Every structure is written in C-alpha cells, then in structure tokens.
Amino acid sequence: MGRPKTIVEKIWDQHVIHQEEGKPELIYIDLHLVHEVTSPQAFEGLRMKNRKVRRPDRTYATMDHNVPTLHRHIIKDQISKKQMDTLKENCDEFGIRLADINHPDQGIVHIIGPQLGLTQPGKTIVCGDSHTSTHGAFGALAFGIGTSEVEHVLATQSLWQATPKTLKVNVDGELGTGVTAKDLILAIIAKFGVRFGTGYVVEYTGEAIRKLSMEERMTICNMSIEAGARAGLISPDETTVEYLRGKRHVPKGEEFEAVAQEWLSLATDPGAEYDAAVEINASEIEPQVTWGTNPSQCVPVGAATPDPSVLEDAQEQDSIQRALDYMGLEPNQDIQSIPIEHVFIGSCTNSRISDLRKAAEIVKGGKVHEGVRAMVVPGSFSVKQQAEAEGLDTIFLTAGFEWREAGCSMCLAMNDDIVPPGERCASTSNRNFEGRQGNGARTHLVSPEMAAAAALEGSFVDVRKFGATVGG
Amino acid sequence: MEPIKQHTGLIYPLDRSNVDTDQIIPKQFLKRIERQGFGQFLFYNWRFNDDGSKRDDFSLNNPMYKDATVLVGGENFGCGSSREHAPWAIQDFGFKVVIATSFADIFYNNCFKNGILPIMLPRHEVNHLLERAKDEKVTLSVDLVNQQIKSDHGLVSAFDIQPYHKDMLLNGWDEISVTLNYADAIDQYETEKAK
Ligand code: SF4
Numbered sequence A: 001m002g003r004p005k006t007i008v009e010k011i012w013d014q015h016v017i018h019q020e021e022g023k024p025e026l027i028y029i030d031l032h033l034v035h036e037v038t039s040p041q042a043f044e045g046l047r048m049k050n051r052k053v054r055r056p057d058r059t060y061a062t063m064d065h066n067v068p069t070l071h072r073h074i075i076k077d078q079i080s081k082k083q084m085d086t087l088k089e090n091c092d093e094f095g096i097r098l099a100d101i102n103h104p105d106q107g108i109v110h111i112i113g114p115q116l117g118l119t120q121p122g123k124t125i126v127c128g129d130s131h132t133s134t135h136g137a138f139g140a141l142a143f144g145i146g147t148s149e150v151e152h153v154l155a156t157q158s159l160w161q162a163t164p165k166t167l168k169v170n171v172d173g174e175l176g177t178g179v180t181a182k183d184l185i186l187a188i189i190a191k192f193g194v195r196f197g198t199g200y201v202v203e204y205t206g207e208a209i210r211k212l213s214m215e216e217r218m219t220i221c222n223m224s225i226e227a228g229a230r231a232g233l234i235s236p237d238e239t240t241v242e243y244l245r246g247k248r249h250v251p252k253g254e255e256f257e258a259v260a261q262e263w264l265s266l267a268t269d270p271g272a273e274y275d276a277a278v279e280i281n282a283s284e285i286e287p288q289v290t291w292g293t294n295p296s297q298c299v300p301v302g303a304a305t306p307d308p309s310v311l312e313d314a315q316e317q318d319s320i321q322r323a324l325d326y327m328g329l330e331p332n333q334d335i336q337s338i339p340i341e342h343v344f345i346g347s348c349t350n351s352r353i354s355d356l357r358k359a360a361e362i363v364k365g366g367k368v369h370e371g372v373r374a375m376v377v378p379g380s381f382s383v384k385q386q387a388e389a390e391g392l393d394t395i396f397l398t399a400g401f402e403w404r405e406a407g408c409s410m411c412l413a414m415n416d417d418i419v420p421p422g423e424r425c426a427s428t429s430n431r432n433f434e435g436r437q438g439n440g441a442r443t444h445l446v447s448p449e450m451a452a453a454a455a456l457e458g459s460f461v462d463v464r465k466f467g468a469t470v471g472g
Numbered sequence B: 001m002e003p004i005k006q007h008t009g010l011i012y013p014l015d016r017s018n019v020d021t022d023q024i025i026p027k028q029f030l031k032r033i034e035r036q037g038f039g040q041f042l043f044y045n046w047r048f049n050d051d052g053s054k055r056d057d058f059s060l061n062n063p064m065y066k067d068a069t070v071l072v073g074g075e076n077f078g079c080g081s082s083r084e085h086a087p088w089a090i091q092d093f094g095f096k097v098v099i100a101t102s103f104a105d106i107f108y109n110n111c112f113k114n115g116i117l118p119i120m121l122p123r124h125e126v127n128h129l130l131e132r133a134k135d136e137k138v139t140l141s142v143d144l145v146n147q148q149i150k151s152d153h154g155l156v157s158a159f160d161i162q163p164y165h166k167d168m169l170l171n172g173w174d175e176i177s178v179t180l181n182y183a184d185a186i187d188q189y190e191t192e193k194a195k
Helices: A007-015 A040-048 A078-094 A109-116 A130-138 A147-156 A181-192 A214-227 A238-244 A253-264 A314-327 A353-363 A381-389 A392-399 A448-457 B085-093 B105-112 B123-135 B163-171 B175-180 B183-193
Strands: A016-018 A025-028 A031-034 A059-062 A097-099 A124-127 A141-144 A158-161 A165-172 A200-205 A231-233 A276-281 A288-290 A298-300 A342-345 A373-376 A424-427 A442-445 B006-013 B068-072 B097-100 B117-120 B139-143 B148-151 B156-158
Touching: A007 A016, A007 A025, A007 A141, A007 A200, A016 B183, A025 B183, A031 A109, A031 A147, A040 A078, A040 A147, A059 A109, A078 A097, A109 A124, A109 A130, A109 A214, A109 A381, A124 A130, A124 A147, A130 A141, A130 A214, A130 A231, A141 A231, A147 A158, A147 B175, A158 B175, A165 A181, A181 A214, A181 A276, A181 A288, A181 A298, A200 A214, A214 A231, A214 A238, A214 A353, A238 A253, A288 A442, A342 A353, A342 A448, A353 A381, A353 A392, A353 A448, A381 A392, A424 A448, B006 B123, B068 B123, B085 B105, B097 B123, B105 B117, B105 B163
Parallel strands: A031 A059, A031 A124, A059 A097, A124 A141, A165 A200, A165 A276, A200 A231, A342 A373, A342 A424, A424 A442, B006 B068, B068 B097, B097 B117
Antiparallel strands: A016 A025, A025 A158, A288 A298, B006 B139, B139 B148, B148 B156
C-alpha cells in the first residue's frame, strides 16, 4: 500500500479526466441534481448554442424551492408557475428524469437524492445549490455550483476544479441528552466562524461523528457551506452501508455486497494528512440558538446575547450592533426571554423522518402557545407519507401545528410561506441572514426539538427541561 | 463574455462584512427565467423601502456613487447561496470589479463566468479605500495584465489571481467551448470508468 490518503484524495484521483501544470483539473461528475430556480438560464444557454445534455441518465431534476406547500395544484404566483413549467419543458426537451410537483418522489433536492439511493459513497455530485454539501454525509464529494457551471455540467458532465485542500474537523466525546447534530454543527460554526472552511473540503471525523445516524450526518454536512466550505463529508462506514441497503438506485444482492466493500475502502486511511485541522469536544456542547444574522452568531440556550461595547475591534462591534438592531434585541439579553411568533420545522437541514419524530416527541400532548403560528413542512412527499403512517401528522395537528406538503417553504420564503417584517421565527433551517424568511423577518436557527419546545412555550426554552430523551 | 484587460472606474464603498447573496439579490427576484435585467434588484432590501421608494440610509442611493463600477466590500463577500443571480445583478448594475478582503468560494468562481474581476486585498488596503471613498469620489485603475491597482490618491498595490482565471477574463472565454476541446478525454473516461 502506498501513502495513506484521505477520502477526498481517493475520490479526486478517481475522477480526474485531464490535468496539466498550473491549471485546475477537469473532473468527471457522476450525478447532477437540478431544480427549477438555478437551471432555466443554463438550459437556455444550451439551446442558444445548439448543445445537448451529455448524460441525461446522470441528471435528475425536481421542484422544491418555489412549490406551494398548501393547495399545491393551484399555483397563484404566475412567475413561480412559469419557472416550474419551464423546468418541465426543459426536462422533456432534453430527456431528463423529473420528479415534478405531482410525482411521488418529489421533495427537496437534498432530501430525495439520499432517499432514492442516487447519493452514494465515492460519487462526485453537484447541484446549482449551495447545500449540495448535504450528500457528503455518504462519503460523496458533493458541492454547489452556479448556473454557468450547471450549463457546463449539462453539456460536458465535467467541471474544472482546483485540487481541494482538506480540513479535518474532529469531534470526540459524546453529545449529551437533548443535544442534537444541529446543535453540534451550530456550535462548530460558532466556535470557528463563518469563514473557517473557505477554500477547503471539510471531513468530519471522531467518535461523536461515528455515533451519528445517517440523517444526523446529513444535518452536519448540510451546514458545511455556512462555515464557508463548499463540501463537507464523512467517511463511509457500516452505518452508511446499512442506510443504503435496499434503496431504489443502489445495486441489489451480491452486487450490493461487492459495492459496499468498495465504499468502505474509500474511508480515510489511518495516518493520512490534512491541510488543516480543528477539534471540538461534543460533551461540552449545549442546545444552541442563533441570535444574529449569520450562523456563527450563536450561543447556548442558557446564555445571553453579546455586548458589543466590550469588544475592541470597531468593525466587529459594528457588525454585532447591526445584527442586534436587525433582530430587535438588546445586548446581554437572555435567550430564554425572547418571545417568538413563528415556528418552522423543515428545510434540507432538518425535515427528514427522524427530525419529525423527535419534534413530535416533544409536541405530543402539548399545545402551541397562543399567538404562535407553527408549521411542519416535510422534506419530501415520501417523508410526509411515512410520518402520516406513524401518526405524526395527528400529533402536530392536535397540538395546533400546520401540516404541509413537501418543499423548501419558509427556509427561503420564495413561495407564500413568509415571516412578516419584524416578526420572529424559531427555524430548523440553515440560514438566519437578513430577510431570508421574508423581508425584515428575524430568524433564530435551532434544532427540531428546540423549535418544537419553543412552539409550546412561546419563547426559547431549554429542551432538556422537557425531559427529552433524544440526542446522541 | 466580454474580455477585461484594464478598467478604470469610480469606487463604491460598502463597509460591511459577510455581505451574503440574500442581500445582494433577495429571493423574490430569483423566479425569473432570464439571465439579464437583475441589476435593478441589486441590494434591493437595503436600497428600497417597502413602498418602493429609495432609502436615504443606504449609501448606494447617494448620487455621488451613481457611476461607480468598482465595488469595495469587507470580509467574506458573497457568502451564502450558489445563486449566480448575485454576480448577474452586480454586473448588470454596472460593476466590473469587486474588491474585498476575502470572498466566499462559489461567488468568487461565479464572478469569472460573468466577466467580473474579483480582487482580494489585505485588510489595511481595503480599509484605506473604504475610508477614502466614504466622503469623496475615488477613481481606481485596475490593470489585470500586470495584476496591479492604482487609486487616484496614490495607493498602488499588486494582487494575486490564478493564471486560469486571468486567462478566462483576458480572453472572455466561453468555458464550455474550451472544455469541448477535451471531448475525447471525457469519452475515454466514460468508456473506462463511468459507463
Ligand atoms: S431547504 Fe432551504 S437551504 Fe435547502 S435547498 Fe431548499 S432553500 Fe436551499
């Protein structure tokens, strides 16, 4: 055996088509996921130059960003409708599989890839969406691209990319009761900042990561981009293999066993070197709540908002003050004193079946607090069906939650699911940017359990107070 | 794509860090299926009130910067989503060069596909430009061939850029045409490894 390699190096080496000194390398793309918002201009570009889609069989499209989550067959917004119709026409014209709004496989693009088994270890996966990093949970090299690159991949099934630098984020220890994968990734970003991953592919390693389920690993990898990293991944192990067994697009029988061995061999070799490394201990982490307008502006639920006046750097003071002003918060304000008006449980970060189960566990038997509007938006049609089969919809509806159809929904508020100006939302999504959930909307990122507890309490509350048995 | 070799233009200083793509172009404008016409929506929520009138508290509305073509920002410019609508809006508004202490990866890449030159400079130089351009008009000359910037009040600085990116901008290349020259290599890869 040669020099020990990281999983990133192994995947990279397998995908280089062309290399030459002083240039990025041309790498092959195994799977291209497409959605309605970032693709129309790419298809138009192909048409203008009379180009074809090179591998329609390696391309898969769905509708998620724009779709209504209520009365989905009456699309009031004509511009949204046009964008969805355009995707349908483009997929028909270029021969691409599409899970459209009426299709049983429809859902958020990063939820359905893994669910269908399209996402597999060792693959290179791209999508015109920055949360493509989610698929890294399987040990795939998956990253978001712009629309010009979408066009490039459609036409050539390849991309020019600089050899990635690798960053190891090692998480030892064990997550405490009531502390989730969402809290872990928020704590990582809070500790190291929104830029620490810029220019790197992150590999999450360590005891605490190994113990996570596949769905929890997806939550972690999903938010890699919030740390600046285009891709974040986790070496495949038995958990990965078991999750994929029986999924529609993976091989069956003996062939599966053979491919599973290949997957396992992709894991980073002991002693492999990274370009950089950081460490955090899972046992120190508490349930997190963001207070500001980027995901690193985040504190444990028992803490308070920061006080900019104690900082030395004027620019930093200014940006904290600006965030507090936008959020309508005071310095040193207790997180648990902040009342909320909206709760959103959904998005590609936290809308898988296990997220809904854990939220339902908290909600069961309770009532949504007066004045709070709470909604659950499952990540895919099939997650919704599964949840309904388990009676989770009844638990949410009885408590006063709205129960919606699958889509991105209030994560980015491109459809009708909008938080009004100045109002506050506890959200299980991944971005708390200004205006993300609606112009002037104030977003606090939390785990599904914390969101569920906030819905009942009407303000943030330590989920551990609810006697949660979740976490780890 | 139009090549860039040299550019001289007025600076617009945007002294904020972590300017994200949701600020550059809010999502309600992502529903269009065209590539043009996004400039009118640039920094929409910062530029306009709910009733569509201009906000006086946002400096881009200051007539002094009306003809600006060089956007100077802070740290981590363009973070957030992969939406290429962000560089489309910046370019369509009239900016040709964006200067910052650091950029988000996807945004940085997207710039080159759209004839925008992103330049990273050390913090003290960026701060110097931001400070100067706050109250007076500052003109900056950018020379991509020699990788140098010069301001009309005497700041001269060199910048780094990868040769591949530089060539793309200097020649105004359509990247797909370049890649199609490697069609044989892609065919061969597919025959061997990706049937
Ligand atoms: S759920 Fe949110 S973050 Fe995920 S793909 Fe949709 S809009 Fe993007």
